[in-house]
Amino acid sequence: MISRTIEEALNKQINRELYSAYLYLAMSAYFETANMKGFAKWMRIQAKEEQTHAFKFYDYIIARGGKTNLLAIEAPKSKWTSAGKVFEEVYAHEQKVTGFINSLVELAIKEKDYATFEMLQWFVKEQVEEEEHVSEILAKIKAIGDVPGHLFYLDHEMGKRE
Numbered sequence: 392m393i394s395r396t397i398e399e400a401l402n403k404q405i406n407r408e409l410y411s412a413y414l415y416l417a418m419s420a421y422f423e424t425a426n427m428k429g430f431a432k433w434m435r436i437q438a439k440e441e442q443t444h445a446f447k448f449y450d451y452i453i454a455r456g457g458k459t460n461l462l463a464i465e466a467p468k469s470k471w472t473s474a475g476k477v478f479e480e481v482y483a484h485e486q487k488v489t490g491f492i493n494s495l496v497e498l499a500i501k502e503k504d505y506a507t508f509e510m511l512q513w514f515v516k517e518q519v520e521e522e523e524h525v526s527e528i529l530a531k532i533k534a535i536g537d538v539p540g541h542l543f544y545l546d547h548e549m550g551k552r553e
């Protein structure tokens with residue numbers, strides 16, 4: 392059984408992961424309209440990954456005898472001015488998510504909930520990977536030049552993500 396405090400915090404995290412999925416889907420749609428199909432595909436896969444993150448928290452709450460509480464998902468914005476601007480925002484967003492995960496870890500320690508602490512370790516590692524991947528893409532965009540014509544090859548590379 393999880394405490395009400397942990398249950399509430401994990402339910403909030405379900406919402407944040409679903410918001411991340413929504414945000415990345417909006418970014419995917421932006422790339423579709425910009426005719427950058429590779430970036431659009433990469434973002435769409437990222438949106439799906441965020442859904443699986445939400446479901447991990449959802450399943451965990453149920454496994455621990457808690458109650459899930461699905462909160463309203465905020466609408467993301469729909470316009471960006473370039474691929475670089477999108478990835479700057481993704482990077483900032485992932486750093487924010489890392490902060491949320493770290494706060495959950497601190498809460499699990501405070502509440503002496505070692506099972507939740509253990510479950511969260513997967514997310515601690517995942518955030519390291521996500522920040523690393525996104526900062527690499529951002530660096531590539533900056534090196535190549537943040538204009539669609541220059542990004543043609545990178546768009547092709549991004550489209551290889553499965």
Ligand code: FEO
Nearest residue numbers: 408441444488521
């Ligand atoms: Fe679910 Fe991108 O963190």
